[in-house]
Amino acid sequence: MRETARVVLQGRKDGKLERSSDFFVPANFPHVIDAVQKVAGLDERTNIFKTPSLALKLGHNLKKVANVLECEAMISGDENTMHNERVFKQICKTRWSECISSHALRTMNEAKWNAPQLIHFAEDVRKMHLYLDTKRVECQRNLKEEAVKKNWAELAKITLCEVIIFNRRREGEVSKMPLNAFTLRDTSVTHPDVELALSELEKKLCKHFQRIEIKGKRGRKVPILLTPDMASSMELLVQTRRKCDVLDENPYMFGRPQTLNHFRGSDIICEMAQSCGAKHPGALSSTKLRKHVATMSKVLNLKDNEMDDLADFLGHDIRVHRQYYRLPEGTTQLAKISKVLLALERGQLSNFKGRNLDEISIDPEEKMSVDSGSDTEEEVDSTERDAATSFSRSPGMEETINNGCISLTFLRKRKSKLGKKVLQVVGTAL
Incomplete structure (x- = not known):
């Protein structure tokens, strides 16, 4: 609504579109394009948007509003409005890509060219986990000594951040975790017949962790693993909810005191990354951590079914997110494709017949022999x-x-x- 309101205000400022209904009059379509271009910051000289994602979102928003107005016109029997909405959507289908979408997508794609990939270091992740461990102990002690909403909120933030970072889960999924997902979790032991397929270490891991299921992207069921420390923190939060002014009507596990809302995981992760002393705090986000674990899975020699299990745990579809389960494009081209180019340059490609890229060994600093060629x-x-x-x-x-x-x-x-x-x-x- 806020994004669409910005376009409406821009239309009024230009004096062409006084009301929101004026946006969907077919004759005013050029003025709508002009308003969207100004709000998204189009440079007419280079056809580059300052905020290309906003331009794309505004296109979707206007089409949604047109659909709503068309349905209302059908209910009221307003033939003129119905005609205008249908014609507007047809014009958008034909002209919107040419005027807005193509330039916005090109701007977004070109912005990624030659951009450095900010991948977090293992040391930064370790610092963050150590910082969270220290803060968790402190917050648990404070909440047990004095059950007030300030102490409850601090422990809730720390626990929320720990669950997201450890599970490499989308921050929105964990932030919206319902209370009953934790209180009604399955705490039964593993069935003896199932344990026959597990090693001794795997049996210990099954007893060490607890597992709960929550709603993920597109309504998919996604699992979350809890360490004993996380589970104890969450149990303490449940026990002290009422004392700390967390409303009974608040359905969220990590709800804000005296409201019906929840804490936002993205804000908390950003705050903790700044506080833990990481060298690159901007790289410690839920999205980057998820992509990193998918990329680093190539270091392991995982079978296809094991790769599917990892993708399923992360809530990925291996067919859709295949680009994450491989090394970065730049690294692949520098480290692997360069071998083929060097072999072609030196006329040695036939020497590696029947080998894959990992088996090819060629020294880039080796000089080519000149005498042997003349002979x-x-x-x-x-x-x-x-x-x-x-x-x-x-x-x-x-x-x-x-x-x-x-x-x-x-x-x-x-x-x-x-x-x-x-x-x-x-x-x-x-």
């Missing part, structure tokens, strides 16, 4: 001269030429230079 060329020329002479003096040569039946098989077995010499000999004989 080889002299040997080839000598061979070609001898073969051409033997061909011209072979028995039955004149008969073959006269009949016009020069053997192509012979020519195919020779190199191009030899073929030219043979043709010269044939021409002389004719």
Whole structure:
């Protein structure tokens, strides 16, 4: 609503679109395009948007509003409004991409070119976990000593951040975790028949962690694993909710005191990343952490079913998110594709016949040999001269030429230079 309101205000400022309904009059479509371009900051000289994502969102928003107005017009029987909405959507379908979407998408794609990939360091992740461990102990002690909303909110923030970081989960999914997802979790032990397929270490891990299920993207069921420390913090939060002014009507596990809202995981992760002393706090976000674990899975020799299990835990569809489950494009081209280019440059590609990119070993600092090439060329020329002479003096040569039946098989077995010499000999004989 706020994004759409900005366009409406821009239309009023220009004096062309006084009311929101004026946006959907077909004759005003050029003024709508002009208002969207100004709000998104289009540079008419370069056709580059300052905020390309806003331009795309405004297109979706206007189409949604048009659909709503069309439905209302159908209910009230307003034929004129129905006609305007349908014509507006048809014009958008034809002209919107040309005027807005193509420039916005091009701006977004070009902004990614040559941009450095900010990948967090393992040391930064370790610092953040150590910081959260220290803060959790402190916040648990404070809440047990004095059950007030300030202490409850601090422990809720720390626990929310820990769950997101450990599980590499989308921050919105954990932030909206319902209270009953934790209170009604399955705490039963693993079935003895199932344990037969597990190693001793895996059996211990099953007893160490607790598992709960919440709603993920597009309504998918996604799991969350809880360590004993996380589970104890969440149990303490549940026990002290009422004392700390968390409303009974608040359905969220990490709800804000005295409201019906929840804490936002993205804000908390940003705050903790700044506080823990990480070198690159901007790289410690839920999205970047999720992409990182998918990329680093290539370091392990995972089978296809194991890769599917990892993607399913992260809430990914391996067919859609395949680009995350591989090394970065720049790294692949520098480290692997460069081997092929070096081998082609040195004429050594045939030496690696039957090998994959990981098996090719070539030193980029090795110098190419010049002398060996000249010797080889002299040997080839000598061979070609001898073969051409033997061909011209072979028995039955004149008969073959006269009949016009020069053997192509012979020519195919020779190199191009030899073929030219043979043709010269044939021409002389004719």
